[in-house]
Structures are given as structure tokens and as C-alpha cells.
Amino acid sequence: MSKDFEQQLRDALRPVDPEEGFEQRVMARVAREPAGLRSKIKRWTATLAIAASLAFVAILGAYQWQERREQQGLEARRQLLEALRVTGEKLDVAYQAVNRESPPPTDDGSGA
Amino acid sequence: MNALFKHSIAILCGAFLLCASAATFAANGQLKLPNFDSLTDKASESVTITLDAALLGMATRFLDASDPEDAAAIEAIKGIKGIYVRKYTFDDDFAYPKSDVDMVRKQLSAPGWQQLVQVKSRKEQQNVEIYILVEQERANGLAIIASQPREFTIVNIVGSIDMRKLHELEGQFGIPKLELEQKKQ
Numbered sequence: 001m002s003k004d005f006e007q008q009l010r011d012a013l014r015p016v017d018p019e020e021g022f023e024q025r026v027m028a029r030v031a032r033e034p035a036g037l038r039s040k041i042k043r044w045t046a047t048l049a050i051a052a053s054l055a056f057v058a059i060l061g062a063y064q065w066q067e068r069r070e071q072q073g074l075e076a077r078r079q080l081l082e083a084l085r086v087t088g089e090k091l092d093v094a095y096q097a098v099n100r101e102s103p104p105p106t107d108d109g110s111g112a
Numbered sequence: 113m114n115a116l117f118k119h120s121i122a123i124l125c126g127a128f129l130l131c132a133s134a135a136t137f138a139a140n141g142q143l144k145l146p147n148f149d150s151l152t153d154k155a156s157e158s159v160t161i162t163l164d165a166a167l168l169g170m171a172t173r174f175l176d177a178s179d180p181e182d183a184a185a186i187e188a189i190k191g192i193k194g195i196y197v198r199k200y201t202f203d204d205d206f207a208y209p210k211s212d213v214d215m216v217r218k219q220l221s222a223p224g225w226q227q228l229v230q231v232k233s234r235k236e237q238q239n240v241e242i243y244i245l246v247e248q249e250r251a252n253g254l255a256i257i258a259s260q261p262r263e264f265t266i267v268n269i270v271g272s273i274d275m276r277k278l279h280e281l282e283g284q285f286g287i288p289k290l291e292l293e294q295k296k297q
Contacts, residue, residue, distance in 0.1 A: 069170075076163060076171035083161045083195045084185055087267050090258045094240050097231040 141245045141253025141270040142194060143219050146212040151200050154207055161197035168192065191272030198266045205261040213259060216266055217241070220255055237261050244273070251275060 152158050163171065168189060175182040189195075200208060220227070220243045231240040238260050245253030251274075256267040 070174075072167075073170045073174040076167045077174040079161045079163055080168065080171040080175075080189065080195065081181070081185060082159060083163060083197045083267070084188060086159065086161075086197050086199055086265060087195075087254075087256065087269065090240055090256045090265060090267060091242070093238065093258070094229045094231050094242055097233065097240070098229060 143216055143255060143268045145196060145198060145266060145268065146215055148198055148200065148212065151208060154202065155200040156203050157201040159197055159199040161195065163195045165193045168195065188277045191274070192269055193271035196268040201263045208264050213257060213264060217257060
């Protein structure tokens with residue numbers, strides 16, 4: 001009984017050669033693992049770089065848009081003041097002419 | 113005969129559409145200003161201002177209410193939807209085509225437009241005409257045609273106009289105050 005058991009144990013624990021290519025597979029896997037991690041890091045870095053570039057472009061675009069809008073606004077303001085100046089100047093010519101023609105103002109003080 | 117009839121109809125429709133569009137412009141208070149591009153090269157000085165409602169709104173945002181000149185401008189343009197100015201100064205007499213000025217003047221004969229003032233100064237050879245577009249007893253448009261031998265100006269203001277506020281522009285933008293002028297005389 002004990003001899004059988006011993007034999008069984010010996011059979012079970014006998015040294016067995018690994019399958020062919022086992023070593024290469026193990027070595028390949030060991031080599032592959034850090035590369036995968038590296039590629040993951042690379043992928044994340046690239047994504048972050050693209051995101052940062054996009055954010056930079058967006059901020060730059062917004063800044064330029066704001067700058068252009070401010071220039072347009074200042075130009076519109078300049079044009080408005082110029083337009084009012086020209087309008088006032090021509091109205092003034094008419095007012096002066098009308099006032100020259102009309103009799104002096106009465107006591108109620110109503111002017112042109 | 114049929115083709116001639118079709119052509120006539122097409123021409124009539126075109127003319128009607130042209131008149132209708134001009135009338136629409138005039139009814140809004142906005143005049144159809146001629147293209148004065150050719151004059152820009154001839155003129156010694158030119159001012160071309162086209163401010164529609166959007167640009168006026170933009171300009172208003174850049175005005176400083178604490179500045180007296182800007183505050184006067186803010187008050188003056190309340191209710192105004194557009195300002196269009198064409199002003200040309202020349203080195204020679206009557207270098208500008210009178211027909212263009214007449215074309216603008218013609219639009220002011222449309223219903224609603226009334227001539228407010230006409231000033232003809234023989235001495236200074238200056239002619240200033242002021243027209244307003246009256247709709248429902250309100251001035252909804254203003255047109256000024258001012259001509260001198262070496263200068264002509266067309267101003268068209270669209271929208272609800274308060275003439276009193278425009279008059280208050282005197283003393284602003286370098287325009288002399290009328291009372292001061294009268295005292296000098």
C-alpha cells in the first residue's frame with residue numbers, strides 16, 4: 001500500500017520537460033509587458049499633447065477674435081463720432097442760416 | 113409679336129421690382145446711395161461711413177458714458193438704426209457728378225419725406241438741404257445733402273430721430289455752440 005503510494009507520488013512528481021517553445025513564449029511575454037506599458041504611456045502623452053495643442057489653438061483663436069472685435073468696435077466708435085461730427089456740422093450751417101433769417105427770440109425763450 | 117410681348121412684360125416686371133426696392137429703401141428711411149468708389153481717387157479727402165444697427169451697437173459698447181463727448185453720442189443715437197455718410201472734398205470746382213447727388217435728391221421726393229430746411233448761400237456757394245421722413249408723426253429718417261463747389265456731403269440717418277438731441281450735439285465734436293456764434297455777430 002505504502003509502496004503504491006510512493007510510486008504514485010514519484011510518478012506525479014517526476015520531472016517533465018516543458019513543451020517545445022515554452023521558453024521562447026515566456027521570454028516573449030516578459031519582453032512584451034513593459035513595451036505595452038510604454039506604448040500606453042506614449043499614447044496618453046500623444047493624446048495630452050494633442051489636447052494641449054487644441055486648447056492652445058482655441059485660446060489663441062479666442063484671443064485673436066477678441067482683439068479683432070475690439071479693433072472693429074474702436075473703428076465703429078471712431079466712425080460714429082466722425083458721422084455725428086459731420087452731421088452736426090451740416091445741421092449747424094442750417095441752424096445758423098435759419099437763425100440769421102429769423103427775428104430775435106421772444107421772451108418765452110423757445111429757440112430753434 | 114408674342115416674344116415682344118414677353119420682353120415687354122419682363123422689362124415692366126424688372127422696372128417694377130427696381131422701383132419697389134427703391135421705395136422700400138426710402139420707406140425704411142434708408143436711401144440707396146450711389147457707388148462713389150470712382151470719386152475716392154479723385155477726391156483730396158473722402159469720408160465713407162456705413163454703420164448699420166449691428167455696428168452701431170458695437171460702437172456704443174466702446175463709448176464711455178463718463179466722457180461728455182461719448183455721453184452726447186450715446187444720447188444722440190438712441191433709437192437710431194443706421195448712419196450712412198459720404199463726404200468728398202476736391203481740389204477743383206464741381207469735380208463730382210451732379211447726377212449722383214440728383215439721384216439721391218430724387219429719392220427724397222418719395223411719400224413721407226419732407227424738406228425741413230433748405231439753405232442756399234450765394235456768397236459761400238453753399239447749399240444745404242435737410243429732409244426728414246415722417247411716419248406716424250415721428251421722424252424716422254433724416255437726410256442731409258450739402259454741396260459746395262469743392263465738397264459734397266450726403267448724410268442719411270435711419271431710425272427714430274430726436275432732432276433736439278441732434279441739435280444738442282452743438283458744442284460737441286468741435287461744433288461751435290450757436291449762442292456763442294450769435295454773441296460774436
